[in-house]
Amino acid sequence: MNSKVMPTYGRVEISFEKGEGAYLFDDQGNRYLDFCTGIATASLGHCHPHLVEALTEQAGKVWHTSNLFRIPGQERLAERLVENSFADQVFFCNSGAEASEGCIKMARKYQSATGHPERYRIITIDGAFHGRTLATLAAGGKPEHLDGFGPVVEGFDHVPAGDLAAMEAAIGPETAAIFVEAVQGEGGVNVMDTTYLKALRKLCDDNEILMMMDEVQTGMGRTGTLFAYEWEGVTPDIMGLAKALGNGMPIGAILATESAAVGMTPGTHGSTYGGNPLAVAAANAVLDVMLEDGFMDHVKGISGHMMQRISGVIDAHPEIIESVRGQGLLIGLKCKVTNGDLVDALRDEGLLTVGAADNIVRLIPPLIIDESQIDEAMAALDRACEKLEKAG
Numbered sequence: 253m254n255s256k257v258m259p260t261y262g263r264v265e266i267s268f269e270k271g272e273g274a275y276l277f278d279d280q281g282n283r284y285l286d287f288c289t290g291i292a293t294a295s296l297g298h299c300h301p302h303l304v305e306a307l308t309e310q311a312g313k314v315w316h317t318s319n320l321f322r323i324p325g326q327e328r329l330a331e332r333l334v335e336n337s338f339a340d341q342v343f344f345c346n347s348g349a350e351a352s353e354g355c356i357k358m359a360r361k362y363q364s365a366t367g368h369p370e371r372y373r374i375i376t377i378d379g380a381f382h383g384r385t386l387a388t389l390a391a392g393g394k395p396e397h398l399d400g401f402g403p404v405v406e407g408f409d410h411v412p413a414g415d416l417a418a419m420e421a422a423i424g425p426e427t428a429a430i431f432v433e434a435v436q437g438e439g440g441v442n443v444m445d446t447t448y449l450k451a452l453r454k455l456c457d458d459n460e461i462l463m464m465m466d467e468v469q470t471g472m473g474r475t476g477t478l479f480a481y482e483w484e485g486v487t488p489d490i491m492g493l494a495k496a497l498g499n500g501m502p503i504g505a506i507l508a509t510e511s512a513a514v515g516m517t518p519g520t521h522g523s524t525y526g527g528n529p530l531a532v533a534a535a536n537a538v539l540d541v542m543l544e545d546g547f548m549d550h551v552k553g554i555s556g557h558m559m560q561r562i563s564g565v566i567d568a569h570p571e572i573i574e575s576v577r578g579q580g581l582l583i584g585l586k587c588k589v590t591n592g593d594l595v596d597a598l599r600d601e602g603l604l605t606v607g608a609a610d611n612i613v614r615l616i617p618p619l620i621i622d623e624s625q626i627d628e629a630m631a632a633l634d635r636a637c638e639k640l641e642k643a644g
């Protein structure tokens with residue numbers, strides 16, 4: 253390969269020409285069932301007719317105007333996100349990292365605006381992933397990601413997941429907020445315990461610090477509710493969204509209560525593209541579909557079906573897969589073989605998946621998946637396991 257693209261990714265030698273629902277077609281005419289969805293992003297599948305129509309219509313009107321002016325589609329999107337969440341206000345940006353970075357800034361600004369400028373530290377969870385900017389890398393704390401990029405941004409403390417005593421001990425006079433994913437995606441599909449998240453909420457209240465959730469991967473229906481925090485009966489003060497919000501049209505968002513956003517006055521934060529007419533047209537169309545009656549019931553139902561089918565495959569191939577975990581359609585297979593080998597074997601069988609930390613293969617199908625497509629995926633999983641058994 254003689255590509256002029258900077259080689260920061262380990263790429264597979266396949267390129268896709270077209271997508272249709274849960275399927276992608278490469279330039280050789282091969283069809284793949286997409287259980288990768290551009291990493292939990294194309295959650296309504298490829299070329300969803302309603303999304304294509306909304307985006308095409310907007311593309312013929314106006315793409316970009318700037319946040320110097322009112323953007324009606326942005327106001328409508330903010331209103332709908334507020335109506336369907338804990339939040340009172342929304343800031344729009346373009347990516348998950350930008351959303352996480354904005355959450356961090358907002359927590360610090362809140363403390364400073366309410367008389368505690370000394371509170372600037374954020375506590376994060378081991379295995380977390382919050383993005384690739386300098387501050388969000390420091391929040392994640394993964395040494396491989398930080399190596400060679402100079403001094404690590406100051407102000408982040410890391411504690412093990414589920415360890416309340418460690419969290420309590422980490423909270424100090426300089427703590428501004430706790431930042432947590434309800435289900436760690438990149439970290440290996442680690443579902444946080446409900447009692448743990450409830451206890452974190454109480455710790456935040458008792459210590460006058462903010463609870464922030466990174467729902468960049470779990471948000472927008474991925475776990476079977478519009479937002480993963482709904483499962484837990486706890487609400488954050490600030491939440492980051494991106495990935496599926498635009499179904500692939502780049503858009504991110506920070507949702508916050510009025511109280512948490514108190515410092516975000518004119519001039520404090522900004523983003524040129526953030527929530528431009530084209531991006532919000534896509535996101536509004538995504539919400540049209542996801543807010544339809546029965547949509548989330550479908551996700552929950554099909555998730556149960558898939559979990560059951562996966563258990564059957566694990567019983568048949570205990571040497572390849574150890575266990576399954578996850579919530580909704582964010583599902584992780586804990587492998588006994590190297591996870592990358594299973595991802596490769598599955599791709600050879602026409603099923604696209606993606607790895608995660610802790611030797612996990614993630615199955616993140618579009619939320620519109622049906623039972624017959626799950627049968628197809630399970631048949632591919634069964635064949636891939638058989639091949640790996642023979643090879644091993």
Ligand SMILES: *Cc1c(COP(=O)(O)O)cnc(C)c1O
Pocket residue numbers: 346347348349350352381382383384433437438466467468469470494495
């Ligand atoms: C993907 C992801 C991010 C980063 O999103 P980008 O759009 O790649 O910047 C942040 N947090 C979580 C939980 C993610 O899954």
